[in-house]
Amino acid sequence: MPRLYKFAVGIERLAETGRTDMLRVMVLHGPNLNLLGTREESIYGTATLDAIDTSLAKLSEDLGITLDIRQSNLEGELVTWIQEARSGYQGIIINPAAYTHTSVAIRDALAAVNLPTIEVHLSNIHRREEFRRTSYVSGVALAQISGFGPVGYLLALRGLHEHLRSNGSKLPGPRTRSTPRPRTRTRSH
Ligand code: DQA
Numbered sequence: 001m002p003r004l005y006k007f008a009v010g011i012e013r014l015a016e017t018g019r020t021d022m023l024r025v026m027v028l029h030g031p032n033l034n035l036l037g038t039r040e041e042s043i044y045g046t047a048t049l050d051a052i053d054t055s056l057a058k059l060s061e062d063l064g065i066t067l068d069i070r071q072s073n074l075e076g077e078l079v080t081w082i083q084e085a086r087s088g089y090q091g092i093i094i095n096p097a098a099y100t101h102t103s104v105a106i107r108d109a110l111a112a113v114n115l116p117t118i119e120v121h122l123s124n125i126h127r128r129e130e131f132r133r134t135s136y137v138s139g140v141a142l143a144q145i146s147g148f149g150p151v152g153y154l155l156a157l158r159g160l161h162e163h164l165r166s167n168g169s170k171l172p173g174p175r176t177r178s179t180p181r182p183r184t185r186t187r188s189h
Helices: 011-017 049-063 075-084 097-101 104-113 151-166
Strands: 003-007 023-029 065-071 091-095 117-121 143-146
Touching: 023 049, 023 075, 023 151, 049 065, 049 151, 065 151, 075 091, 075 104, 091 104, 091 151, 117 151, 143 151
Parallel strands: 023 065, 023 091, 091 117, 117 143
Antiparallel strands: 003 065
16 A cells, blocks of 8 residues: 655635645655665664655645655556646655666656656765666756755755746745744645
8 A cells, every 4th residue: 555645734724824826746755765764774864754754744834835745666656646746736756766777667757747856865876886876867857866865855845846936836935924834734544
């Protein structure tokens, strides 16, 4: 069963703040990232995927973004989800994990949907084994963030938000003091 999380600010709160122009971003985690926290800790650290997703969800609330976070160990499932992002999403953040170095199918799906995509890697793939230095995804991504650990996901979300704002999307800016923090977070599955 894939992990599917949806994080959204509460509708009532949105009505109060008038921030109904929500940006929707799909966050995809590839194979073996469900094992973070116990997997090769010297390379990937001790943060779990849940902890990463929770910090992403918190930042998304601050930025006024709805996140749809999913993890799969299956290439085809990731391809299907990327295709799904064609309707209703403005961007994608993806750590394709090992598929980074092998998957023409994931690259083609990203090229087909043509949404601004940020490629994230916890480790610096350019400092590791030779085979990890090739990314099939980077050629169709807006940017690659590699080597910052879990913070890389937060940088990706901030960068994508800035990119979409500066490219004319009608998005809310980061919340200011006078804009109260939305309190509701929904999590499905
Ligand atoms: C990774 C790097 C990949 O080479 C590796 O296969 C992963 C994780 C990273 O986040 O550093 O599974 O994408």
